[in-house]
Amino acid sequence: MIFKEIRYILFLAIILCTAKASAQYNDSTFYHISFAPMGSINKANGNTAYLLNNNLKFNIRKKDISLNFTNTWIYGRQNVGLTNNDYSSFIDFNLYKGPEHFYYWGLLNYNTSYSLKINNQLLSGAGIAYSIIDKPTAYFNVSDGILYDTSDLLLAGNNVTYHTYRNSFRLAIKFNINNVVTVESNTFLQxxxxxxxxxxxxxxxxxxxxxxxxxxxxxxxxxxxQNRTGSENLLFTYGMNFEKYF
Known part of the structure; x- marks a missing residue:
């Protein structure tokens, strides 16, 4: 499994590095692709634990609209036991129309997670967002909207299918220091x-x-x-991020 991941990493790194990259979006740069293979390995006294966190993003940005596609796969084991096999796929768009600093958003999100006891989950919805700060070096944004959730969860050993409407609040923060150091955070409460x-x-x-x-x-x-299943995880990983603007 680990050697297969290494082959994927090297293959995508070659693709991303074969052309000249721009630093950010501009009048002639509309697309962005990034691949971040990260993980952690701990082996001591005959015990082995590892966690792989792979993130692939593709973004399109035009004057009045942006489209974002994100896939994340987390896989982890401790000794011979599975701890994580979690996959999430996002596709969302932002429509920059209306009052200054406001924009409209919509999303479709599919999740399946061993650690959170999610067999299948589909979230879809729309809302509005406001950028309190929107500069190349600093970004502070809040958004809110309504999602429709249809899920198949593992509850007390049984598969339970249900649906509900959710309020989705998000806080997004990003700081860029001298185009070298980037700190970012995205937090959702649904x-x-x-x-x-x-x-x-x-x-x-x-x-x-x-x-x-x-x-x-x-x-x-x-x-x-995922409070309905009483499940949570806290994951720390590190690695590389390969990206290209074109």
Whole structure:
């Protein structure tokens, strides 16, 4: 499994590095692709634990609209036991129309997670966002909207299918220091509108140091809680981020 991951990493790194990369979006740069293979391995006294966290993003940005596609796969084992086999796929768009600093968003999100006891989950919805700060070096954004959640969960050893509407609140922060150090955070709180105990928390936090225009050293701290199943995870991984603007 680990050697297969290494082959994927090397293959995608070659693809991302074969052309000249731009530092950011501009009048002639509309696309961005990045691949971040990260993980952690601990082996001591005959015990082995490892965690692989792979993130692939593709973004399109035009004047009035952006489209973002993200796939994340987390796989972990401790000795011979499986701890994580979690996959998430996002596709979302932002429509920059209307009052200044406001924009409209919509998303479709599929999840399956061994650690959070999610067999299948599909979230779809829309809302509005406001950028309190929107500069190349600093970004502070809040958003809110309504999601429709249809899920198949593992509860007390049984598969349970249900659906609910959720309020989805997000806080997004990003700082760029001298185009070298980037700190970013995205946190979601998604409460069911008809079940007070049913909420989802997702928090993704990253720190990266740019070595080249296409290469960064990255670390990630992620927290997830699916309160209906009583499951949560806290994941810390580190690795590389390969990216290219074109």
């Amino acid at each position: 409460n069911s509108l008809d079940r007070g105990y049913d909420y989802i928390i997702r928090s993704t936090n990253g720190l990266s140091f740019k070595l080249r225009s296409w290469l960064s050293i990255s670390s990630s701290l992620n927290y997830n809680r």
